[in-house]
Amino acid sequence: MKIVNLLLYYILLLIALGQISHADDESDDNSAKISATLLATALNHAVQSGLGEDLVQKVYDKDVGALYQVAKSMYANPRRQNNVDENDKLSSVQIFHALADGKEHHILSMVQLGFAYAEEDKSQAIQYFVQAGEDGPHQASLYNAGRLFAEEGEFAAALGYMRAAISLSTGAKMTETARAGYNSLNNQLQQVELGLNEMVSMFPYADLNDFPQQGSKADKLWNEAMALFESFGKTKKISDLEACVKKLSDFQMQNDKLWNEAMALFESFGKTKKISDLEACVKKLSDFQMQNDTKMSALQTSLLRRILTTALDIMSNEL
Numbered sequence: 001m002k003i004v005n006l007l008l009y010y011i012l013l014l015i016a017l018g019q020i021s022h023a024d025d026e027s028d029d030n031s032a033k034i035s036a037t038l039l040a041t042a043l044n045h046a047v048q049s050g051l052g053e054d055l056v057q058k059v060y061d062k063d064v065g066a067l068y069q070v071a072k073s074m075y076a077n078p079r080r081q082n083n084v085d086e087n088d089k090l091s092s093v094q095i096f097h098a099l100a101d102g103k104e105h106h107i108l109s110m111v112q113l114g115f116a117y118a119e120e121d122k123s124q125a126i127q128y129f130v131q132a133g134e135d136g137p138h139q140a141s142l143y144n145a146g147r148l149f150a151e152e153g154e155f156a157a158a159l160g161y162m163r164a165a166i167s168l169s170t171g172a173k174m175t176e177t178a179r180a181g182y183n184s185l186n187n188q189l190q191q192v193e194l195g196l197n198e199m200v201s202m203f204p205y206a207d208l209n210d211f212p213q214q215g216s217k218a219d220k221l222w223n224e225a226m227a228l229f230e231s232f233g234k235t236k237k238i239s240d241l242e243a244c245v246k247k248l249s250d251f252q253m254q255n256d257k258l259w260n261e262a263m264a265l266f267e268s269f270g271k272t273k274k275i276s277d278l279e280a281c282v283k284k285l286s287d288f289q290m291q292n293d294t295k296m297s298a299l300q301t302s303l304l305r306r307i308l309t310t311a312l313d314i315m316s317n318e319l
Helices: 002-017 036-048 053-060 064-076 088-101 107-117 122-135 139-151 155-168 172-189 196-205 217-235 238-251 257-272 275-289 298-317
Strands: none
Touching: 036 053, 036 064, 036 088, 053 064, 064 088, 064 107, 088 107, 107 122, 107 139, 122 139, 122 155, 139 155, 139 172, 155 172, 155 196, 172 298, 196 217, 196 298, 217 238, 238 298
């Protein structure tokens, strides 16, 4: 106990003498920039928690890995005094910030910040999970970014990041978790009421087999359709929306009898403006929904049909 007290006294003395450099002081390229107060707190925790002399020395040298290890201990096992947590948990988050936001660009500290903010500040948590996931790349962070995006109702981003986690495949267990999460969300979204913009944004991420393949005829048709949809969003011209729907019809499986019949009825409606033609078209689309589409995922099939139906509703309201 005397040795511990002497070491703590030595730490405080070093601070007083300015021998522990502040965050803005020049330091070795291999050491972290961290305030004297945070460094002293980390040293104090390492000593009192019995984390070992070697680790204490590395923390004193501001070794990034050692600081991260002690900060994790501080967050998981904050010291208690008079039945009240000391500031270890808050200080640990500050250390994670110093390592993640500074020149160290420490990926695992970003991950810890993602978990630290996940309950109280989802937007902040997403920011760090996204950064760790993309810069690592870090598979669990990609999945957790997707999970939190889903909780926030940002489904296109949720599908995209979960799919990226599956594609990374750095760990079998994490890949299985990401796939299960993706499939569960995929199934849920087939039953969720969505806006037209949401459905359009989600479509490219709604299939694990990357349909449509980049550079393919289907990809070209989809991009042309989206350009027309974007034009409609700016001009509100029904002609742009009609052209978009026509492109989407070309994008769909053109050898499907029900689909072709539905599109023929849609074209007829465009000429005659008869509600009966529109109703018959929607009926054909409903029948088509029952067919098995081998090229698209179930969610993509659902989204595409809902996009078309919504577009038809808009045109109907213009009559």
